[in-house]
Amino acid sequence: MRYVLSKIGLLLLTAWAAITVNFLLPRMMPGSPADAAIAKLSRNGTVSPATRAAIEAQLGVPGGSLWHQYVSYLDSIRRFDFGLSYTFFPQPVSELVTKALPYTVILVGTVTVLAFVLGTLIGIGAAWKRGTWMDSLPTLSGSFLSAFPYFWTGLLLLFFLGYQLRWFPTSGAYGARTLPGWNGAFVSDVLAHAVLPALTILITSLGGWILGMRNTMINTLGEDYVTFAEANGLRSRTVAIRYAARNAILPNLTGFGLALGGVVGGSLLVEQVFHYPGVGYLLYNAVVNQDYPLMQALFLMITISVLAANFVVDVLYGFLDPRTRR
């Protein structure tokens, strides 16, 4: 219990620090939201001085001292009121986030779980059969594929499967003429649109799980208790899973917790490449447009979920590994 309580205390402290940094960081960026809006317009030609004035009036630059802004920021967090977005003015931030979140959570969440499960299983297999082709093939191809940046894999898939073969739609979360709703046509359309981005994330993240699991497991396989189990004539499957893998999975589990927490941050580059309307794309828009309210809400959501995931893993660890409880 003391262990859990101290973890909760740490969680609250980190949350406060994150919230504060989250407030300060966007304000340290040079330029204002109005500057960003004007720069965007000026690409299409001259922006007249009047337009500049009107945009500044419309968006409203945050007023008051930094301390005053900070207090009202804390208050608005308490009330879950994140204000209006600058980029999509006058849309409320909460509305934008709730719209983007499901796409990201379903896409990135499913793929993260899938990559973890697949990668760990393949890693176990590779370690067990180390030195054979069943080890070298996944290990080599895994490290080869994960060395590619996300967007590069994404662009390759986009070009070959989307553009050349036209098997999958190339952008968006669902087709232009599909109406959202809980019906077969919409769901299958969403699935078709999710295949390429999902494949991109899967291909690039699988390697990490395989390598991590394989390497720790090879270490565990050298432990005395494994040799003992083998000498006792247990079935090789039992030795692999119950003895070696179960002990080797701890580091991968930590990574999985962090990855799950990061899911709500979306996959910025992948969402960019596929114009996928998730949180990552929203975050990108917020940053390039100096959209303080949107940035604050998104960073807050991301930090809180990473912290929460960390907390859960920490607590879980306490049960899985008695040594951490001391």
Add this chain to the structure above:
Amino acid sequence: MTLHTRATRRRLALAVGAGMTLALLATGCAGQAGGSSTSAGGTSLLAAMDNGSPTFTRNFNPFSASKRTTANVIYEPLFVPNVLDGTLVPFLGTKYTQPDASTIVVDVRTGVTWQDGTAFSADDVAFTYQLLKDFPALDTTGAWQDLASVDVEGQTVTFHLSSANVPAAAVVLNVPIVSKHLWSKVTDPVTYTDENPVGTGPYKLGDFNENQYTLTKYADYWQADKVAASEVVLPASNTQLDVVNNGYDWAYAYMSDVENTWVKAGKANTYWFPPGGTIALLPNLTKAPYNNVDFRQGLSLALDRTKIADVAEEGYVKAAGTSGLLLPNQKDWLDPSLPNGGEVTQDTTAALAAFAKAGYTKDASGKLVDSSGAQFAVTISTVNGWSDWLRGVQEVQRQLEAVGMAVTVDQPQQAAFEQARAQGDFDLAMGSFGGTGSLYNDFNQLMGSEFSVPVGQTASANFERYSSPAADAALASLKVAVDPAAQKKDGYQLQQLMTKDLPVVPLFYGGLWGLFSSTHFTNWPSADNPYATPATWGSNPLLILTTITAAH
């Protein structure tokens, strides 16, 4: 174990495969925004004129900074300027007169109805202008910068300007008119998103979802016979792949290697890239040596502009001379006495002579050094992610390094760039000017000393901070000139000043990237028929959508 894994993988592969097939069967071609087709309802037009980020938010408030661009098709202004030649095309106004330089009298069109059937009248016009006066945040075009009051008498609206200002008409008359009966009920028009817009324009809002929306033709539109497309389809995602693949009728996009991409994608695909503004290097005139005109002349002579234009925009645009005009759009205004029409050819010897006059010479090792022998170094700022500008700047960098300068390229994010430029914190910055359709506005925002504020304060135009009594006098005279001959005289004077003083160093023209297909519609704007620019924003699309005709 491994067998098990392999089986899982195979099963998964099968499942994914089956899922894909099912999904594709179920959606058919609905996944793609299908090309326009002639159906019982008429012809629909597929346009890439509004880009979602990545999806659409439903905001048709024509005064909002983040409106859907087609709000300006649903709501019409009194007059739409054709910025190529500066003419004002009548829409809700039928004709305008300027009895003196500070008055504009407009006859408002009769027989026009709002899309909900209510009759349109001059009262709506008066209401709209009053709305912008009451809420300055809505006045994005700056109509009230020049206005003093607006009077209505019958179907005539009289605009009283705050000072004599002939070129103001183009700005004042280009305000989207909203209906009094609906907008007077809106409590906060600044945050109003106008989800179901009711305008007087050729199209009203049809279906809307976050990935695509349609505009449907307004049957009782006052010039309905000129509207060829019964429907305009606007997808949110218009990537280059989409544009090439999906059979668009009209797209606005910079397309690399356009002949082999867009033109090859369809038999009737054409493009028109007229200049829409001048891209220039802005020297910081508050800093030495950029405040030295000899130095600026040296910069100008050291550059091979055609090469820069080719590198930056793949040869789709031409190099810009020092006249400050947008050529060929404004060729009638060009001062015939300007040497070589303002065009500058690279002349390194002359450039080095000019630098020497400014105190910089080439030393034995080929470096450009000042009198103390220190290497001359300059930083050029451009916007992060605007790759065409960056390519241009990198070519400028190569050419300036060839004359011995040490050149650094700085690429801040757009907001940081804008702030630094507006506050005068740069050596040389990229910028664009011109293209407003009004000679006065083009030159005023470039050279008017009224915008030149001290470094550290935010300038809204004239970022280089140029100030010249001669230029101000010419601008003041051009502002009130009604007679074309007088306007030309002042215009010539400004071009001479541009060439002699070089407040900015023009590099090349920024293109307007219009891609058109004549499969379903013809009579698109082109070099031979420049009735509008290819721009998809502002009220320009009104000109195009009421001019194109159905192809047979």
